[in-house]
Amino acid sequence: MLTVADILSARKDATLATLPPTATVRDALQIMFDRQIGSVLVVQGDALLGIFTERDYARKLVLQGLSSADTLLMDVMTARLYVVSPRQTVQECLGIITKGRMRHLPVVDGGELIGLVSIGDLVNAELQEQRFIIEQLENYIAGSMG
Numbered sequence: 047m048l049t050v051a052d053i054l055s056a057r058k059d060a061t062l063a064t065l066p067p068t069a070t071v072r073d074a075l076q077i078m079f080d081r082q083i084g085s086v087l088v089v090q091g092d093a094l095l096g097i098f099t100e101r102d103y104a105r106k107l108v109l110q111g112l113s114s115a116d117t118l119l120m121d122v123m124t125a126r127l128y129v130v131s132p133r134q135t136v137q138e139c140l141g142i143i144t145k146g147r148m149r150h151l152p153v154v155d156g157g158e159l160i161g162l163v164s165i166g167d168l169v170n171a172e173l174q175e176q177r178f179i180i181e182q183l184e185n186y187i188a189g190s191m192g
Contacts, residue, residue, distance in 0.1 A: 051132035054161045067120035096123035
């Protein structure tokens, strides 16, 4: 079974998008645009404080008429986080994401933030594993019939 560590190790660019809680929403949106990502982790030193996502922007700023240039991340970030360890399986993470109705999971190992996986990362990993299993079964069937 594939794990979170497998997903993280396959990445070309492992640089996390992080900002301090005193950064503005505009700062976060710029990073999200530049890197074509859907979230930014909010950190203070080594401490993970929250996450700011496109969903937070739509629900907490746009609908409330707040300004992205004047609003601080600490005022609109999601502070209630689900985190996973690198040893957790893709299927376990998909269950957490489904139950929590979220799209991103920070990865923490020994209290240290080491990565982030998205629902897209998890679904792609699951599909890759299923393709591999199907290929192995097809080879087995073809071999035993030949």
